[in-house]
Amino acid sequence: MTFKSKKSVGQKVKKLNVKGAVKQEQILEAAIRRLSHFGVHKTTLTEIADDLSISKQALMYYYHDKASLVTSVLEKIAGDYIVEVKKLMAKNLSLNHLFTGLVDMRHSFFGRYHMLFIQMKTDGFTRSSSEIEATRKQAEQAERIALAERLKSEITQGTIREIDTDTTVQLMLDTMAAFAYSMQFTCPIPTEDQLQQLFDRQKNAVLLMINGITTK
Template identity: 30%
Template sequence: MADKKRELIIEKALQRFAHFGIQKTTMNEIAEDLSMSKPSVYYYFPDKTSLTIAVIEWIIKEYHERLSLLFEGSKDMSESVIAMLELRIEFLERYFMLHLEDNTEQSLCREEVKDSIVKIRTNEIALVANLFDKGIQAGELNLQDSSHTAELFINMLSGIAMWVLGEQKKQLIPDMESFRSVFIKQKELAEIFLKGIGPVLNQP
């Protein structure tokens, strides 16, 4: 029962964070949404920071599980990367108000929370590095350091997202066209990137 209540609090907090942002959500509002007393919420999460960390780790778990399944079910490198880009844009759009990509949310600047933010990037890089290792074994890729290459790739994807969405300063939440633009540019980058680390063809 205790674990179930904890999950309900996380799910409700995630809904509010995704809609209003972390900064504009109070523990009292979350308690009211759940028809719980504020002390009951604090029993499971002593402060908002601990709840924020739990929410971020919830997102990490879902993303990691779904990305792993996508990589396992994809036929080749190109299909795997495109599937990852589609999943990334889905999460970026759904959780934009948490600002996990650009870290501009003030609540994310706390040292305790930063570790969870770093974990998102570390887990994603590890999965992509593993994908690249499989690509090397299959003869699809030609590179020496899969972890370093994966880190470069993820950093470039994040840079594109921050650049495109950063141009939408007049909008609190980017429109569908903006997210679509992020995806298109990331896909173009991925195509160039994969060609660059693809197998070296023997010249006649």
């Protein structure tokens, strides 16, 4: 299906003061709650406005239509994710702890949006809009660049080999993603134990990629 916002991404935040920004954040939070429970098709702007005890007109001052609201929800999540990545990196952890910490952070971060993503997927929204895809790709790229920068600084310090940092980071993230995909294939609705096994595998795989097995 196609799903196009009539407004360009980010345009609507430009003229907001602090009060407006807080209101906008409240709308996004309310939208996430509604969308997580009822999906995109069954959620109306009126219901979200009712949840916040504001008029539909007040809500539409921030979001002209459902399409732009859904896009903004996903932009918010992507933005929040990058904030989490930056926070994790600012801790100056060892490479081992950085990458296993990334698995843990992703677990708790995406756990919060688990139902939202299931609803979006059921509604056919995951790869539908070029805007949504662009938002996801931007977040992934920001994460890759941040991790590659870290590897570059390790090379400068002589703690890691002269590897191609971009392709190495990509391979490590691809490996984590491959385990996640393969779980969707073998058990589409994983138990808590199966999820834990997934995270353990992701951690062990990246640890092996960092440390290798050879003594050199």
